[in-house]
Amino acid sequence: MMIEIDKLSKIYSNSNSETVVFSSFSLSIDEGVVTAILGPSGCGKTTLLKMIAGLDSLTSGSIKFKYQKHRIGMVFQEYTAFPWLSVAKNIEFGLKLEGRDDNYQKEQIDYWLDKMELTHARELYPHQISGGMKQRLAIARCLTLKPDILLMDEPFGALDAITRSKMIDFTEKLLEELKITSIIVTHNIREAIQLADQIIVLSLPPIREVNKTFISNMERPRTSLCFNNSGAIGLEVEIFKELKEG
Numbered sequence: 001m002m003i004e005i006d007k008l009s010k011i012y013s014n015s016n017s018e019t020v021v022f023s024s025f026s027l028s029i030d031e032g033v034v035t036a037i038l039g040p041s042g043c044g045k046t047t048l049l050k051m052i053a054g055l056d057s058l059t060s061g062s063i064k065f066k067y068q069k070h071r072i073g074m075v076f077q078e079y080t081a082f083p084w085l086s087v088a089k090n091i092e093f094g095l096k097l098e099g100r101d102d103n104y105q106k107e108q109i110d111y112w113l114d115k116m117e118l119t120h121a122r123e124l125y126p127h128q129i130s131g132g133m134k135q136r137l138a139i140a141r142c143l144t145l146k147p148d149i150l151l152m153d154e155p156f157g158a159l160d161a162i163t164r165s166k167m168i169d170f171t172e173k174l175l176e177e178l179k180i181t182s183i184i185v186t187h188n189i190r191e192a193i194q195l196a197d198q199i200i201v202l203s204l205p206p207i208r209e210v211n212k213t214f215i216s217n218m219e220r221p222r223t224s225l226c227f228n229n230s231g232a233i234g235l236e237v238e239i240f241k242e243l244k245e246g
Contacts, residue, residue, distance in 0.1 A: 001066060002031040002149065002181045003052065008061035010047060020206040021047055024061070027200070027210060031066060034175050034182045036192035038243060039202030039211075045185040048202075049074070049151050052183065070149065073142030077154040079134040080141070081126040087137055088113065088122045094145050112140040115174075132163040136170070143178070150175075150182040156191065168194055169223050176220055189239050193232060194222040201242050212242050 005027040012019040021044040029035055037045050050056035052063055053074050081090045088109050095105045113119045116136040121129050126137070135155060142150060155171070156164045172195050175182055186192050192199045199214040216222075218231060 003029040004064045009059045023206040036196035071147040073147035074151040077157040152184045
């Protein structure tokens with residue numbers, strides 16, 4: 001297992017009330033698996049991601065990782081880039097912070113600009129590039145630091161429909177190539193089916209267990225055309241029913 005969540009509880013408290021989001025919740029995620037998390041708004045999907053990333057505390061329980069020294073990269077719905085730095089300098093930033101030598105920095109910048117189809121935008125600034133390019137830049141900034149785990153919180157939610165479809169296709173190809181353990185929070189069933197090996201459905205709080213897990217065994221690539229496939233349509237209907245009933 002890459003991630004082992006055991007009896008996790010998360011309670012938000014103030015002077016007047018307590019909100020229990022998770023109560024003795026357990027979940028295991030295998031190494032190299034792409035997992036999508038679906039569930040109604042307010043069910044704790046983003047909270048779970050933040051606790052895995054170490055950005056939010058646990059009330060009780062534990063989250064353990066396969067490697068004692070591990071790296072986590074996180075991509076948010078909002079584009080994360082320094083507006084005063086060029087595309088290339090944004091990718092360079094983390095490498096420079098780590099004290100990497102100049103040759104390594106140049107090699108990695110060139111590699112990720114090419115991989116993310118951003119070479120032509122090398123000297124441009126974030127305000128000069130499209131939404132899809134900004135999100136590819138955000139992913140590049142994460143991956144250049146070679147994380148063991150990639151967390152994505154509604155990564156395509158701010159994109160228009162056409163750009164979103166292209167970005168999902170692009171991300172599917174990238175994750176399949178890198179074989180990196182990934183967790184993607186989304187509200188979009190088709191996005192989950194296309195990107196994920198397993199789809200976890202959460203119910204409304206307090207959450208004590210995964211409502212249901214679906215395994216997607218369709219061949220890749222799973223572009224939007226795959227939804228003419230009866231298996232994909234059947235899986236979509238099953239997940240929709242589970243979300244509706246949960």
